[in-house]
Amino acid sequence: AVVSTQSQLEETAGDISSLKSQLKDLGQQLVVLSGERERFYNENCKLKVDNERLCGEKELLIAKVEEVKAVRDTLELDIEQQVAEYQDMMKCCANLQQENMDYIKDLEDSAFQLNEKTAQLEQAEKRKKYRLRLCVDTTA
Secondary structure, three states: OHHHHHHHHHHHHHHHHHHHHHHHHHHHHHHHHHHHHHHHHHHHHHHHHHHHHHHHHHHHHHHHHHHHHHHHHHHHHHHHHHHHHHHHHHHHHHHHHHHHHHHHHHHHHHHHHHHHHHHHHHHHHHHHHHHHHHHHHHHO
8 A cells, every 4th residue: 555655646746747847838938928918918009009000091081082072073173164155156166157257258258249230331431432332423
């Protein structure tokens, strides 16, 4: 019984020694993990600060985008208005051009008629002179 107890004590002492060694290893791992936890905590704090900064920048960018959209909408309306005014002006120009062409045609027609009347008057004048000569010749 003493030998058995001695053997159990030696076995238990071996187990205790093994457990102490494992405990020492676990302590070292705990130190390493505590350092890792500290590093991750610090990194997380930095990321939170960066995230807050980026959220602020995002809000500024959204405001800028809205401002640009408003300017774009205003410019689109201005362009549409200018295009409509230009189209109206082009219609007006086309109407004026047509009026000018009609006026030129009327002037050409009037000039043609005037030339015809002038030619008729010249012919009448020539006939009159010819008759006067005949009259003078016959009376002489």
